[in-house]
Amino acid sequence: MNFHEILDPEFRKEIASSGDLKRFPAGSVILDIDSYVNYIPLVMSGSVKVVRTEEDGREILLYYLAPGESCISSILSGLTHDTSKVKAIVEEDAEILMLSLVKAKEWLIKYPEWSTFVFELYHKRFEDLVTMVNSIAFQKADTRILYLLNQKSRLYKSKELNVTHQQLADELGITREAVSRVLKQIETDGKIKLSRNKITLL
The missing domain is CATH 1.10.10.10 (Winged helix-like DNA-binding domain superfamily/Winged helix DNA-binding domain)
Incomplete structure (x- = not known):
């Protein structure tokens, strides 16, 4: 599931009114490692790559975010008030809806579709990470x-x-x-x- 598949009109309206739509050129860092997550990024257009970086500057791609998707790492870090363990970089010019953390937490209880969206994101990214680890180890x-x-x-x-x-x-x-x-x-x-x-x- 992605955002565009959420059907509840009331929920879609609330998402639109609770977020701040911003435009970012390619190369923009919208989330950095060890920074606190103050919003949930929801990609509306363009794309974002999520990477893990080391102190020596090396990085490795974890996954991409396409339109209608969000970063599960951002969601988990934001909802648990933890610092980010990943870096998110705009791959191609993007429009991103910055969603309120308070609202994102409320929606888990108020809207079953949001819970489904978050759990499916988690499942998809877990599969991406398994594929990446398998690729490094065996391919x-x-x-x-x-x-x-x-x-x-x-x-x-x-x-x-x-x-x-x-x-x-x-x-x-x-x-x-x-x-x-x-x-x-x-x-x-x-x-x-x-x-x-x-x-x-x-």
């Missing part, structure tokens, strides 16, 4: 790169991706040189086409 670099490229293709609804080798390396937590080497092999296998700052899935 080769080519499989991980192709999986990430297909994720981006679904997110952008396009086979042509404007992405650099360095961006892929940052999101996968491996070196740019390794990414470039593997991409060249994948191209030789006929699965992608490489051009400057662009990768096309075939």
Whole structure:
């Protein structure tokens, strides 16, 4: 379920009136590690990537947020008054509805659809994290790169991706040189086409 599937008109009206719609350009950090969560971000358009970063600057992609989705980590941290364990970065220009934490907690009791929305988000992100851990532990670099490229293709609804080798390396937590080497092999296998700052899935 995503926000757009919530049918209760009264609840949709309350969500709209309780939130502050803001626009963010690509690259904006809307939530940082160790910061307190003061709102629940609900993506209305564009996309957001959620990553985990280390002190040395390395990061690894955990999952993407598409329109109609929210960040379950933000919800859990906000409702428990804990600091964030993840960083959320706008992937493509986005409109985000900032929802009140107080209201979000009230809705868990008042609207069953909100509880369903939160639990389904939790389930989906848990599956994403299991897939990511399995990928790191058991899959080769080519499989991980192709999986990430297909994720981006679904997110952008396009086979042509404007992405650099360095961006892929940052999101996968491996070196740019390794990414470039593997991409060249994948191209030789006929699965992608490489051009400057662009990768096309075939």
